[in-house]
Amino acid sequence: MNQKIDTGHEGLPPVTKLLLEMGPLALFFVANSRPEYFTPLIGPLLPAQMSADHVGIFSATAVFMVATVVALCVNYVLERRVPIMPLVSGVVVVGFGAMTLWLNDDLFIKLKPTIVNSLFGGILLGGLFLFNKPLLPIIFGSVFQLDAEGWRKLTFRWGVFFLGLAALNEIIWRTQSTDFWVSFKVFGMMPITMIFALAQTPLILKHSPQEQAKS
Structure with a gap:
């Protein structure tokens, strides 16, 4: 489907x-x-x-x-x-x-990535396992086609990834200096996210109707 x-x-x-x-x-x-x-x-x-x-x-x-x-x-x-x-x-x-x-406490801004990533990860996995509904397209606002299995797999992967980013942020800000955390937030999280997104290309192509029609 x-x-x-x-x-x-x-x-x-x-x-x-x-x-x-x-x-x-x-x-x-x-x-x-x-x-x-x-x-x-x-x-x-x-x-x-x-x-x-x-x-x-x-x-x-x-x-x-x-x-x-x-x-x-x-x-x-x-x-x-x-x-x-x-x-x-x-x-x-x-x-x-x-x-x-x-x-007057920098704790809250350091918690922001943890809160946001935990929220998105929880929503994606919760929608998948509680309601059997992949919510990834709604969150990303994507415009493309996948079959049902592809949406489920991609939603699961992104949900786990977001939770992993939340855990990584907790480790960084609790163990490193504020300057290091700022650098990680700017030069670490975005490249990690982009690399992860590119790594999903084989899954997207495999479950894309256009690619399936060619095979």
């Missing part, structure tokens, strides 16, 4: 989508390394009193919040919609970022 998920949108060009996803993360990294470039702009968002050790991560958090909201707005202007995954991630960024700055 072939199942096609069509969101009714062709989506943004890959380069634009990458810029909207990586732009806030790049600013997060730069603001953590060079907070003095950003504090004149985001000063009102920062805690009134904070230790020198937290200037970088707090500045990065404030910049990340603003940049994430801007990226979501740009996405909406270009597509007249905001995909579920960036929207949920953005809500968590703003919520946990606000708690980080309000409570």
Whole structure:
């Protein structure tokens, strides 16, 4: 049985989508390394009193919040919609970022990847095992075809992957320095995700109706 998920949108060009996803993360990294470039702009968002050790991560958090909201707005202007995954991630960024700055504690921004990845992993696996429904197309907003077995396998793999990312984030922030965690978040999580996504290509081709018709 072939199942096609069509969101009714062709989506943004890959380069634009990458810029909207990586732009806030790049600013997060730069603001953590060079907070003095950003504090004149985001000063009102920062805690009134904070230790020198937290200037970088707090500045990065404030910049990340603003940049994430801007990226979501740009996405909406270009597509007249905001995909579920960036929207949920953005809500968590703003919520946990606000708690980080309000409570003067960087724990909350470090927990953000754990919360988001656990949420997506739980939703995917829960939908698969509790309701026998692959929810992956809804989360990713994908427009392509797979047979029923392909959707189940791909949903299971991504669900496990998200939970693995959540566990990895917990290990990194609990055992490494804040600067190392920031670098990992920017230069580690995205490449790992891209490599995992590319590794699913054989599965997608195997269960694609177009490829099956050729064989």
